[in-house]
Amino acid sequence: DTGVSQDPRHKITKRGQNVTFRCDPISEHNRLYWYRQTLGQGPEFLTYFQNEAQLEKSRLLSDRFSAERPKGSFSTLEIQRTEQGDSAMYLCASSSTSGRTPGGQFFGPGTRLTVL
Amino acid sequence: GEDVEQSLFLSVREGDSSVINCTYTDSSSTYLYWYKQEPGAGLQLLTYIFSNMDMKQDQRLTVLLNKKDKHLSLRIADTQTGDSAIYFCAANPGGFKTIFGAGTRLFVKA
Numbered sequence: 269d270t271g272v273s274q275d276p277r278h279k280i281t282k283r284g285q286n287v288t289f290r291c292d293p294i295s296e297h298n299r300l301y302w303y304r305q306t307l308g309q310g311p312e313f314l315t316y317f318q319n320e321a322q323l324e325k326s327r328l329l330s331d332r333f334s335a336e337r338p339k340g341s342f343s344t345l346e347i348q349r350t351e352q353g354d355s356a357m358y359l360c361a362s363s364s365t366s367g368r369t370p371g372g373q374f375f376g377p378g379t380r381l382t383v384l
Numbered sequence: 385g386e387d388v389e390q391s392l393f394l395s396v397r398e399g400d401s402s403v404i405n406c407t408y409t410d411s412s413s414t415y416l417y418w419y420k421q422e423p424g425a426g427l428q429l430l431t432y433i434f435s436n437m438d439m440k441q442d443q444r445l446t447v448l449l450n451k452k453d454k455h456l457s458l459r460i461a462d463t464q465t466g467d468s469a470i471y472f473c474a475a476n477p478g479g480f481k482t483i484f485g486a487g488t489r490l491f492v493k494a
Contacts, residue, residue: 272426274426299480301480308486308487309486309487310388310472310474310484310485310486310487311427311472311484312484313481313482313483316480316481318480323480324480324481359426359427361426361427369429369432370415370432370434371414371415371417371432371476371480371482372415372417372429372432373427373429373482374429375419375426375427375428375429376426377424377425377426378425378426
């Protein structure tokens, strides 16, 4: 069990550029979540996948945000035309519908995005 | 919708017990969780409690649930400097969605 991994760990970009983040969940987990966390706050839900199906998107996820999980394994989160307000930590988490911790999510280390 | 609230800071001396409190609004929350976040890291699931339980103990951690008052607490016995972190309370009001509080920053003084 290698845990949830995210790449890159840090991203600095200029306003208006596009960025893409990758998440590799725990291999046997069928559920994958993306969250955004700003300083002094808890994670805010962005979107959720069960296998390859994106089942829920938060209203926080504007049209500039898109997420995919093409084969039900890794996922990508793309932000187009970044704005300074997009600066945050983007967290990925995964969980299993079966297992010892019902509903409990396992988080990756996050990607810290800074938009200049 | 579900809302989860926590006090922002707690400071204790090493060796003392820490008690972190949380309130939630949705009485249908099935599972309640405690997560720990160290600087620069993601969240680590510490423990959870099912809504039909009053208490759960796991080594130095004790979770108490008062369902009537929608109050959850996490007690850390014999708090160590390595316990300094942000602790998040989270509620699952049903399905996949989990709502997190803003976190309680625990400072442990040596």
